[in-house]
Amino acid sequence: MSSRTLLKVCGATAPQDIEAAAAAGADCVGLWHGVPGGPSELDPDGLAALAAAARSTGLLPVWVTFLADPAALAATARRAGVSWIQLHAYQPPAVVRALREALPASVGIVKVLHVAPGGGGCVERPLIGAYARAGTDLFLLDTATEDGRIGSTGRSLDQADVMALLPRLTRPFLLAGGLTPATRPAYEEVVRDPGFRGIDVDTAARDRVTGGFGTPEIAALARAWRTGAEGRHRTTREMELSS
Numbered sequence: 739m740s741s742r743t744l745l746k747v748c749g750a751t752a753p754q755d756i757e758a759a760a761a762a763g764a765d766c767v768g769l770w771h772g773v774p775g776g777p778s779e780l781d782p783d784g785l786a787a788l789a790a791a792a793r794s795t796g797l798l799p800v801w802v803t804f805l806a807d808p809a810a811l812a813a814t815a816r817r818a819g820v821s822w823i824q825l826h827a828y829q830p831p832a833v834v835r836a837l838r839e840a841l842p843a844s845v846g847i848v849k850v851l852h853v854a855p856g857g858g859g860c861v862e863r864p865l866i867g868a869y870a871r872a873g874t875d876l877f878l879l880d881t882a883t884e885d886g887r888i889g890s891t892g893r894s895l896d897q898a899d900v901m902a903l904l905p906r907l908t909r910p911f912l913l914a915g916g917l918t919p920a921t922r923p924a925y926e927e928v929v930r931d932p933g934f935r936g937i938d939v940d941t942a943a944r945d946r947v948t949g950g951f952g953t954p955e956i957a958a959l960a961r962a963w964r965t966g967a968e969g970r971h972r973t974t975r976e977m978e979l980s981s
Contacts, residue, residue: 743929743964744936746912747943747956748802749778753791755951759943760795762956767797768824768938771814772805778940786818793819800848802826808836815845824848824878828861831868838873846875848912852882853895853903866906874909878938881915894921900928907933914938919962929963937963 747759748768759767769792770778771785780788789799801820804827805811811833815823823845825834834847841847849869853860861882862869869877881895894916904911910933913925917939928934939959945952 743934744912745956745960745963746800746936746938747951747959748800748914748938748940750788750792750951751778751780751784752950753788756788756791756795756797758951758953759956760792760797762951762953763960764797764943764956765936766800766822767792768800768802768940769818769820770802771818772803773826774804782814782817785814785820789818789820793821798822800824806830806833808833808840811837812840815841820845822846822848822876824850826850826878826880828852831865831872834869834874835872847873848876848878849874850878850880850914851903853879853899853915854882860903863903863906867908870908876935877907877909877911879903879911879913879915880938894924897925897928900925901931904928904931904933909933910935912936912938916941917959917963918942919958922962922965 744765746766746768747764750756750759750767750769756767769780769785769788770776771780771782773779785801792799798821800822801815801818802824806829811823825848834849838847851860851862879895879900912935913928914937917937942959943951943956945955
């Protein structure tokens, strides 16, 4: 398999979403559980069912959560059979360390770093090294809005803000935050960084009528973000625990 920019689409809620993502060339699918009030929240059974559906199509299921109890996180991950856990809130490095010790090495840990747009900085900046030492495999850079919203905000990050943070990262990273096919040229420096692995998208992956994942929309993301990037990045399997 040739290397390519990874595409993660986030917030699947039905088997049709899994099918659309797989058909359009996505690599990973985000499944929400433990995101209070989240529009794509799944119960434990739904998480396990969609994770199984994702695996059957070759997609990597990524559990996205705000939860912070390591024992509960590990138990749910084992039951659901997810490949990755994405800690998408302000869980401290101690949670990452305890989770890493509780999980098999085959399960990756993604820690989201929340970056305020317009030069507002990153809340977790002083802790980035501690997160890496605790066992984070992959960082995800996403937007934290002025009013405190995190996750699927639809707000884009300035390339300059992202680039200012990259020297502190000692793990590979994904980029998120209002990404669309049209925004690809705005991140040319970011995608050239050796730590860049791919993108995480919610809103732009959806059909505007149904609200579910749309195959044309996801395919357009894949075309735009993989153009010019072929050969620079590793495959999904090569990404797993490669840091």
